[in-house]
Amino acid sequence: MNNFIFQNPTKIIFGKDTIEKIGEELKKNNMKKILIHYGGGSIKKNGVYDRVISSLKENDIDFVEVSGVKPNPRLSKVLEGIAVAKKNDIDGILAIGGGSVIDSAKAIAGGFYYEDDIWNAFATKNRFKKALPLFVILTLSATGSEMNGNAVITNEKTKQKWTTSGLVLYPKVTIIDPTVQFSLPEKQTINGAVDTISHAMEYYFDGTENNEIQLQLAEGIIRTVINSTEILLKDPENYEARANLAWSATLALNGLLSTGTKGGDWASHELEHSLSALFDVAHGEGLAIIFPAWLKYNYNQHIERFDRFALKIFNIDTGNHAIDAKLGIEALIEWYKKIGQPTTLSEIGVTEKDIENLVKNATQKEYIGRLKRLTEEDVRSIYKLAL
């Protein structure tokens, strides 16, 4: 097990009928005027918006709004948010949405105080040092952004989908009411499940040895996600499955699974980020395509761990490590197919002729991968395997 620091100050309020608590929480944190940040308006259809506004009014909290955040959130929207925030002299930000909205809100929160070109907080080590207080009402469980300090933003001009992180970006308070996810399109639930499993796998397959407790926790989370997703595909309003999936998604990327590891591999995420930067694919779909290709390419790097994965997640045990490792990857792909995910680039219209663009985009980073530091040739091979 590696040395680590764990610190996660976010207060989570989880469960039925919890959205109404937002006004009180904002008041406790001395918020008098806030920026509300959200997406395309589904929160107006499902009633979440009205519930929030009532709670704000009851607690005399003034607000301005910036909406229209899109999946793979854009830098231009972040800049718009920062301008509105500065003009209106707000005390904090309330993100109402999933990971895209939260990430966009984090970038606004940090950008509010950032004196340099904001993209440097993503492209260089000059990260955000200070941020406006951030509050979250989560409407889609997937990215874990509701309980961490990470934000992924796409710069439309440079076609870069890059990440920043920092302790100042952790939400102060996050409200997770699983019932608001009853009305999600099935596809979004599935994408969230794949994203969650992928987060757990990034830590699981980063080459750390002797981290039994983290492996046990990761396996528990992955099994719960598989189980809950299967229930939800038949019964989308099953509260217990929604709650188990939601809390699993938060725990998969709140720092818990990172403890004691090398910090995660993250090559699959990097390669997926290039895919969605260039083709605007949903992150959960991109991961269902890229991660299995990465697994196939790399299982020889840590065959005992891949063998263990097959056993603990899919009960595969032929007695042969290498065969089990491969069967485990196949079982994961089969499960992705079963829940309706694409598992190849061709299925989403990306073909051999696009590979070089993807490689070029992905290899801008200083390095990719930890289990294996990927060379340009490795990256090319993984994209090709994903065809």
Add this chain to the structure above:
Amino acid sequence: MNNFIFQNPTKIIFGKDTIEKIGEELKKNNMKKILIHYGGGSIKKNGVYDRVISSLKENDIDFVEVSGVKPNPRLSKVLEGIAVAKKNDIDGILAIGGGSVIDSAKAIAGGFYYEDDIWNAFATKNRFKKALPLFVILTLSATGSEMNGNAVITNEKTKQKWTTSGLVLYPKVTIIDPTVQFSLPEKQTINGAVDTISHAMEYYFDGTENNEIQLQLAEGIIRTVINSTEILLKDPENYEARANLAWSATLALNGLLSTGTKGGDWASHELEHSLSALFDVAHGEGLAIIFPAWLKYNYNQHIERFDRFALKIFNIDTGNHAIDAKLGIEALIEWYKKIGQPTTLSEIGVTEKDIENLVKNATQKEYIGRLKRLTEEDVRSIYKLAL
């Protein structure tokens, strides 16, 4: 799954050679003069004391000391600590030790500002509202006190071993260096393992339904504890096993397993607290005696959960729920015996004639137990089963 609030602000610094970071952490938190609180002096033998003092001196942090904390920490020592703290105008407290020292330090931290009789913070709902900042160097993994807001103190005069809790009692920073536990007496490692398993079981068996994710996490922690303990009995300086056991112990009572449950049963802990208040038994020994008796008495209250425990922890699956449930309890008792724990009251010299005193002490509480609210007769039966 039940609604919950999760908030845990403690910063954990975990791993080899981390003790030296204490001075820097105290300085970052503006500590100029602190109270150092510790036990019987094992930290002077194993070098931890000297390493801490060097780090304090390097960072110009002044200190006073109150030592001599005993297992089942006493109120009298807490009062001594408060007096010294007030007289010396300290900024915070550094606890160096295991759960007893940390709990004692928490009571001093809260008692410093408490205007009422301090025992009321334990005996009534008038809990600590404010506390001195607390810092911890953990030398024995067991109670989880290093990352929660709980403190258990024994009032010697009234023979009450009671608990308080509050967000103000969470340590600001806790350093866990598993290597300092290499030199622990075997018995203390074993007691810590039993304490950790017991914490996980309190949540596991509290009657909550449909909390798959918490069950998976609890099972993962229990399996890791069993596995790590077995390694350590043969090889006490095995770093990986120490690290896995240490982090499991912290996670078992940092709020993670509580999320979504009814809050845990805690009857076994209450009954054990009476046992150690009256007979000064080590908590881990008391739990190895009391918890199995509670399990035997209550398995009929939630037979599917007991059945699941048998399967997931001990791979027991005869196909009959009730038989499996009972075999699971027997397997736990056998494992406790195997690692050298007493599993009956008689083994520690407590006999039938002591039962009524135990019952009287335990039933002072407003209520005991959540899976089953225990009547006085239930409590008596459980103690008798433990004979």
